[in-house]
Amino acid sequence: MADIKFEIKQTIGTLSESPKGWKKELNLISWNDKEPKYDLRDWDSEHKKMGKGVTLNAEELKKLRDLLNCIEL
Amino acid sequence: MADIKFEIKQTIGTLSESPKGWKKELNLISWNDKEPKYDLRDWDSEHKKMGKGVTLNAEELKKLRDLLNCIEL
Numbered sequence: 001m002a003d004i005k006f007e008i009k010q011t012i013g014t015l016s017e018s019p020k021g022w023k024k025e026l027n028l029i030s031w032n033d034k035e036p037k038y039d040l041r042d043w044d045s046e047h048k049k050m051g052k053g054v055t056l057n058a059e060e061l062k063k064l065r066d067l068l069n070c071i072e073l
Numbered sequence: 074m075a076d077i078k079f080e081i082k083q084t085i086g087t088l089s090e091s092p093k094g095w096k097k098e099l100n101l102i103s104w105n106d107k108e109p110k111y112d113l114r115d116w117d118s119e120h121k122k123m124g125k126g127v128t129l130n131a132e133e134l135k136k137l138r139d140l141l142n143c144i145e146l
Contacts, residue, residue, distance in 0.1 A: 013140040015133040024133060026140055040113065040127050040137075052125040054113050058146050060088040060097060064113075065141035067086040067099055073135045 008047060009036045021045040031055070081120060082109045094118040104128070 041053020114126020
């Protein structure tokens with residue numbers, strides 16, 4: 001992971017925080033200088049270490065929003 | 074990954090499908106016989122191979138829904 005270049009363009013929000021300070025966040029991130037994508041993953045408090053996650057484009061995020069609005073949570 | 078036991082309890086929806094047939098899905102999955110969690114990741118067409126992803130509990134998914142309803146997509 002060490003050599004992946006990334007830049008967090010926008011922090012959209014935090015979903016949760018663990019006792020150790022890791023946060024599950026939705027961000028807009030540019031990976032390796034490419035076009036920014038939405039990204040859902042865990043981060044340490046300094047945004048230096050990251051956990052596994054998924055990247056999503058706007059279309060996928062819209063479908064996710066529509067799904068979440070249809071189910072009982 | 075081969076020895077992780079999982080059971081897809083419910084397929085909530087598909088966000089996208091790649092030309093090779095991989096789908097980005099939101100599922101309710103029990104990992105290693107534990108309590109099912111919401112799970113967002115890529116799967117091959119037979120649900121045998123999986124990509125990286127995130128698991129979320131209901132609270133995190135609610136926050137995600139609320140976030141997605143607040144932003145312009």
